[in-house]
Amino acid sequence: xxxxxxxxxxxxxxxxxxxxxxxxxxxxxxxxxxxxxxxxxxxxxxxxxxxxxxxxxxxxxxxxxxxxxxxxxxxxxxxxxxxxxxxxxxxxxxxxxxxxxxxxxxxxxxxxxxxxxxxxxxxxxxxxxxxxxxxxxxxxxxxxxxxxxxxxxxxxxxxxxxxxxxxxxxxxxxxxxxxxxxxxxxxxxxxxxxxxxxxxxxxxxxxxxxxxxxxxxxxxxxxxxxxxxxxxxxxxxxxxxxxxxxxxxxxxxxxxxxxxxxxxxxxxxxxxxxxxxxxxxxxxxxxxxxxxxxxxxxxxxxxxxxxxxxxxxxxxxxxxxxxxxxxxxxxxxxxxxxxxxxxxxxxxxxxxxxxxxxxxxxxxxxxxxxxxxxxxxxxxxxxxxxxxxxxxxxxxxxxxxxxxxxxxxxxxxxxxxxxxxxxxxxxxxx
Amino acid sequence: xxxxxxxxxxxxxxxxxxxxxxxxxxxxxxxxxxxxxxxxxxxxxxxxxxxxxxxxxxxxxxxxxxxxxxxxxxxxxxxxxxxxxxxxxxxxxxxxxxxxxxxxxxxxxxxxxxxxxxxxxxxxxxxxxxxxxxxxxxxxxxxxxxxxxxxxxxxxxxxxxxxxxxxxxxxxxxxxxxxxxxxxxxxxxxxxxxxxxxxxxxxxxxxxxxxxxxxxxxxxxxxxxxxxxxxxxxxxxxxxxxxxxxxxxxxxxxxxxxxxxxxxxxxxxxxxxxxxxxxxxxxxxxxxxxxxxxxxxxxxxxxxxxxxxxxxxxxxxxxxxxxxxxxxxxxxxxxxxxxxxxxxxxxxxxxxxxxxxxxxxxxxxxxxxxxxxxxxxxxxxxxxxxxxxxxxxxxxxxxxxxxxxxxxxxxxxxxxxxxxxxxxxxxxxxxxxxxxxxxxxxxxxxxxxxxxxxxxxxxxxxxxxxxxxxxxxxxxxxxxxxx
Numbered sequence: 001x002x003x004x005x006x007x008x009x010x011x012x013x014x015x016x017x018x019x020x021x022x023x024x025x026x027x028x029x030x031x032x033x034x035x036x037x038x039x040x041x042x043x044x045x046x047x048x049x050x051x052x053x054x055x056x057x058x059x060x061x062x063x064x065x066x067x068x069x070x071x072x073x074x075x076x077x078x079x080x081x082x083x084x085x086x087x088x089x090x091x092x093x094x095x096x097x098x099x100x101x102x103x104x105x106x107x108x109x110x111x112x113x114x115x116x117x118x119x120x121x122x123x124x125x126x127x128x129x130x131x132x133x134x135x136x137x138x139x140x141x142x143x144x145x146x147x148x149x150x151x152x153x154x155x156x157x158x159x160x161x162x163x164x165x166x167x168x169x170x171x172x173x174x175x176x177x178x179x180x181x182x183x184x185x186x187x188x189x190x191x192x193x194x195x196x197x198x199x200x201x202x203x204x205x206x207x208x209x210x211x212x213x214x215x216x217x218x219x220x221x222x223x224x225x226x227x228x229x230x231x232x233x234x235x236x237x238x239x240x241x242x243x244x245x246x247x248x249x250x251x252x253x254x255x256x257x258x259x260x261x262x263x264x265x266x267x268x269x270x271x272x273x274x275x276x277x278x279x280x281x282x283x284x285x286x287x288x289x290x291x292x293x294x295x296x297x298x299x300x301x302x303x304x305x306x307x308x309x310x311x312x313x314x315x316x317x318x319x320x321x322x323x324x325x326x327x328x329x330x331x332x333x334x335x336x337x338x339x340x341x342x343x344x345x346x347x348x349x350x351x352x353x354x355x356x357x358x359x360x361x362x363x364x365x366x367x368x369x370x371x372x373x374x375x376x377x378x379x380x381x382x383x384x385x386x387x388x389x390x391x392x393x394x395x396x397x398x399x400x401x402x403x404x405x406x407x408x409x410x411x412x413x414x415x416x417x418x419x420x421x422x423x424x425x426x427x428x429x430x
Numbered sequence: 431x432x433x434x435x436x437x438x439x440x441x442x443x444x445x446x447x448x449x450x451x452x453x454x455x456x457x458x459x460x461x462x463x464x465x466x467x468x469x470x471x472x473x474x475x476x477x478x479x480x481x482x483x484x485x486x487x488x489x490x491x492x493x494x495x496x497x498x499x500x501x502x503x504x505x506x507x508x509x510x511x512x513x514x515x516x517x518x519x520x521x522x523x524x525x526x527x528x529x530x531x532x533x534x535x536x537x538x539x540x541x542x543x544x545x546x547x548x549x550x551x552x553x554x555x556x557x558x559x560x561x562x563x564x565x566x567x568x569x570x571x572x573x574x575x576x577x578x579x580x581x582x583x584x585x586x587x588x589x590x591x592x593x594x595x596x597x598x599x600x601x602x603x604x605x606x607x608x609x610x611x612x613x614x615x616x617x618x619x620x621x622x623x624x625x626x627x628x629x630x631x632x633x634x635x636x637x638x639x640x641x642x643x644x645x646x647x648x649x650x651x652x653x654x655x656x657x658x659x660x661x662x663x664x665x666x667x668x669x670x671x672x673x674x675x676x677x678x679x680x681x682x683x684x685x686x687x688x689x690x691x692x693x694x695x696x697x698x699x700x701x702x703x704x705x706x707x708x709x710x711x712x713x714x715x716x717x718x719x720x721x722x723x724x725x726x727x728x729x730x731x732x733x734x735x736x737x738x739x740x741x742x743x744x745x746x747x748x749x750x751x752x753x754x755x756x757x758x759x760x761x762x763x764x765x766x767x768x769x770x771x772x773x774x775x776x777x778x779x780x781x782x783x784x785x786x787x788x789x790x791x792x793x794x795x796x797x798x799x800x801x802x803x804x805x806x807x808x809x810x811x812x813x814x815x816x817x818x819x820x821x822x823x824x825x826x827x828x829x830x831x832x833x834x835x836x837x838x839x840x841x842x843x844x845x846x847x848x849x850x851x852x853x854x855x856x857x858x859x860x861x862x863x864x865x866x867x868x869x870x871x872x873x874x875x876x877x878x879x880x881x882x883x884x885x886x887x888x889x890x891x892x893x894x895x896x897x898x899x900x901x902x903x904x905x906x907x908x909x910x911x912x913x
Contacts, residue, residue: 001785001786001789001861004793005785005788005789005791006792007788010781010784010785013781013784013785013788013805013807014682014781014784015805016650016651016653016805016807017651017682017683018656020656021655021656021687021688022682022683022687023556023681023682023683023687024556024684024687025553025556026553026554026684026773026777027553027773028553028554028681028768028772028773028776029769029773030772030773030774031769031770031771031772031773031774031775032769032770032772033770034508034510034770037510037514037769037770038510038513038514038766041514041517041543041762041765041766042519043539044519044539044540044542045514045518045519045520045539046519046539047538047539047542048519048520048522048523048536048537048538048539048540049523049527049535049536049537050518050519050522050523052527052536054524056524056526056527056530058526060524060526060753062524066444066445066475068444068445068475068478068479070516071479072478072479072482072483072486074512075482075483075486076491076492076493076494076704077486077487077489077491077493078482078486078489078491078707079491079704079705079706079707080491080492080493080494080507080704080705081489081490081491081492081705081706081707082497082499082502082504082705082707082708083705083707083708084489084707084708085840086490086828086838087894087897088829088832088889088892088893088894088895088896088897089488089489089495089832089837089889089892090488090489090490091485091488091489091892091894092484092486092487092488092489093485093489093707093708095431095433095485095488096707098433098908098909098910099433099434099435099910101908101909102433102435102909102910103468103470105909106468106469106470107468109464109466109468111909112906112908112909113908113909115708116709118565118566118569118752119565119752121750121752121753122565122569122752129608149750149753150753152749152750153750153751153752153753155749156576156726156749156751157572157576159576159579159580159748159749160576160579160609160610161610202459202462203462204461204462228464228468230458230463230464231458231462231463231464232461232462232463232464232465233464233466233468235466236464236465236466245753252521252522252759253521253522253523253524253525254520254521254523254758254759255520255523255524255525255537255540255754255755255758255759256525256752256753256754256755256756256758257565257710257753257754257755257756257757257758257759257760258565258709258710258757258758258759258760259753270906270908276708277908278908279902279903279906279907279908280902280907280908281897281899281901281902281907282897282898282901283894283895283896283897284895284896284898285895287894287895289893289894289897290897291897291899291902293899293902293903293906293908294903294906295903296903298600299568299601299603299604300599300600300601300843301600302600302604303603303604303613304603304604304606304607304613305607306600306604306607308604308608309568309571309572309601309604309605309607309608310566310568310569311566311567311568311601312566312567312568312696312698312705312709312710312711313708313710314565314706314709314710315706315707315708315709315710316704316706316707316709316710317709317710319707322434323478323482325470325471326434326444326470326471326473326478326481327443327444327445327473327475327478328443328444328445328470329442329443329444329445329470329471329473330467330468330470330472331441331443332443332444332445332446332447333468333470334467335447336447339447341455341458342450342452342455343452345452345455345456346452346453364458364459364462366458378531379531381530381532381533382530382531382532385530385532385533385536386532390524390527390530390533390536393526393530394530394531397529412447412448415451416451416452419452
């Protein structure tokens with residue numbers, strides 16, 4: 001090969017890099033065998049606690065993942081391919097994404113979906129940017145029932161843009177209409193709400209959405225897909241854009257990623273959407289086929305005028321989601337939602353029997369709820385770890401004045417016995 | 431192939447929940463209940479497995495086909511990293527565990543992976559500190575631009591512009607723009623490098639940063655890179671390194687030593703994590719010392735006793751850019767890959783990648799136009815301009831290659847090359863594979879002269895022929911609708 005190239009050694013190929021720019025250091029350890037690296041990482045993995053009984057949710061949930069999901073995403077024909085730029089040799093991926101888009105539309109009750117975004121937080125950011133562009137306004141109203149992590153991300157991303165943010169306080173665990181309507185005006189680009197909200201409270205936002213539209217603003221929802229097997233969809237409430245974290249659809253918790261941001265919108269907004277979109281078309285012989293479409297929105301064509309800078313997304317996680325949803329089907333999703341709800345209601349009853357523990361019941365909840373404790377929640381969480389439980393998320397971490405509050409999530413994976421033991425443990429720790 | 435929704439039978443299911451072990455409860459407030467249930471597939475587990483297995487076979491992938499997609503570094507991804515990433519001790523950890531009081535000890539293994547990966551990347555790039563949080567290259571670019579803005583703001587200046595060359599990836603100007611900057615585009619001079627005179631003219635005290643890919647998207651190492659960097663710094667601007675092409679540089683040159691202030695790396699390219707059909711990737715960002723305080727929170731820190739923790743108390747930080755600590759599952763594979771290759775292996779990877787690209791270049795340059803006739807680094811960019819005169823365009827060449835079992839090179843990018851064919855073989859391909867590919871390319875060049883329609887008809891042997899993209903855009907059909 002060197003002869004064909006016409007050089008005497010590989011070193012000659014790097015001649016363009018001047019000596020003065022050669023590495024000042026490159027202190028990387030010597031390579032190890034596959035066996036050694038695997039052993040090392042197995043040891044590291046065993047330093048993580050995975051035997052805790054988990055009642056922590058806060059937007060990221062410990063659901064069961066059927067083995068068939070892994071069987072599909074572990075097919076190298078899926079996971080070692082890249083973005084389907086060349087449709088004729090990517091029909092499998094393109095069709096899978098088209099099916100994923102359909103699933104997201106069906107779950108959210110909206111018309112169009114993209115091929116995925118990074119996570120639930122960046123999905124809200126992208127939706128907010130859409131609203132700013134569409135309305136040419138610069139005020140955003142956000143409910144403080146939206147996950148604090150997402151709100152904080154939105155502030156980071158927009159810190160160099162002139163956007164006016166208003167946060168609406170949560171009253172008795174729910175969005176305060178009175179406060180929200182006070183700030184809603186003709187300068188508002190979007191109102192962002194979450195369902196169930198961070199405290200677990202479920203709401204019907206139809207009335208808010210109607211008012212938002214009267215002011216020419218867009219209503220943006222952040223939703224938990226498993227709950228959509230039971231709860232009113234963003235489309236039914238009239239939302240213009242639905243976003244969310246798709247982790248609950250067959251994606252492991254995996255210490256925070258990779259996850260799946262999803263976005264669906266009314267069809268008239270499609271040309272403002274970020275990211276890849278797959279469309280059906282026909283080939284020369286009239287056969288159905290799929291392509292990446294509406295690409296004139298995207299960075300590789302529009303460059304600085306693109307609707308977003310996103311290129312790589314979370315396609316493999318989107319595949320997990322569509323396989324998961326296909327396995328469970330409509331009835332299965334309904335049943336999954338019901339089981340989560342049922343178990344959380346059971347947990348509420350069990351926990352409310354403990355002296356000093358009060359389950360907050362001002363609003364209906366789905367699979368997560370707030371309890372107040374007679375002590376600082378941090379102390380209780382600490383004590384429960386010793387007993388083998390991640391018993392919930394201490395709300396004081398995200399909300400001032402809520403040091404004694406705990407957010408408890410109960411998925412279908414928690415058994416009656418787990419829940420009873422949680423209650424017993426809490427009673428002992430308190 | 432039929433859609434999953436067009437298969438199965440009403441009532442059929444692929445998964446069943448366990449029987450309820452808790453009592454029935456009162457339904458939730460009916461005002462909150464959905465009326466229109468989602469219309470999903472009604473299929474068995476076998477239906478699902480057959481369907482998606484069938485679809486998978488319609489894709490070209492690194493494991494099944496040579497995939498010289500320029501700028502995407504489609505190298506082979508060693509299988510052992512997949513097994514590591516599927517260990518329950520990694521997949522089962524809730525990201526909020528270390529944020530619970532007393533929870534710090536519950537994720538020591540994962541925190542160590544993050545900490546050590548940061549350190550390795552810092553040494554490889556010559557940067558001071560890294561954040562592993564960005565979830566893709568473009569996400570890293572946006573993060574980098576926000577770091578740049580925070581730096582200038584802390585120094586009391588609000589700069590307006592970001593400079594990018596016209597050969598840059600589209601994500602560069604897009605990221606700068608959404609971070610709030612106006613973009614100045616510098617054209618490429620006849621020698622293939624960013625026009626230095628034009629660059630000097632456009633540089634001023636209102637430029638926040640210069641975003642460069644190095645080697646650039648033509649696969650060239652810019653000999654003026656140090657001068658470009660010095661000029662930027664003299665004007666108070668920062669240098670941003672788009673790490674998409676880092677593969678050629680491993681152990682050969684470090685962006686930090688050139689003077690770059692901010693770097694993003696595509697772990698899915700250089701560090702061999704699978705591309706997953708368009709993600710998940712990972713786009714960690716490294717910075718020089720003067721920008722380290724602005725990195726997103728939390729940072730992973732190591733205590734004197736050897737334990738790891740998350741540090742949220744960084745008052746100069748730009749804040750949260752991700753919900754947690756990045757695409758951990760991807761980072762883990764890249765970490766395993768780096769440990770496996772080690773110092774010599776990484777250097778060898780760069781050398782073999784550059785050797786392979788130059789081999790392709792040398793064998794093809796008599797058959798295709800080479801707009802910038804220079805030795806290349808990890809990829810080479812040809813033009814099909816000569817073939818286009820006879821009606822065979824870059825897209826036709828791509829489609830013919832598909833028929834022959836190859837994933838095509840990147841076509842029509844960089845935008846500055848007419849009929850561009852951007853070939854990146856990567857280090858993991860054998861000479862035999864490249865020779866077969868090159869022979870096919872030479873055959874196409876011959877056909878373009880002698881029998882163009884043999885090329886322009888392609889593909890003929892795929893599940894679909896050429897697709898009507900205009901129809902797809904004019905009459906968007908973006909989801910299945912029940913009949």
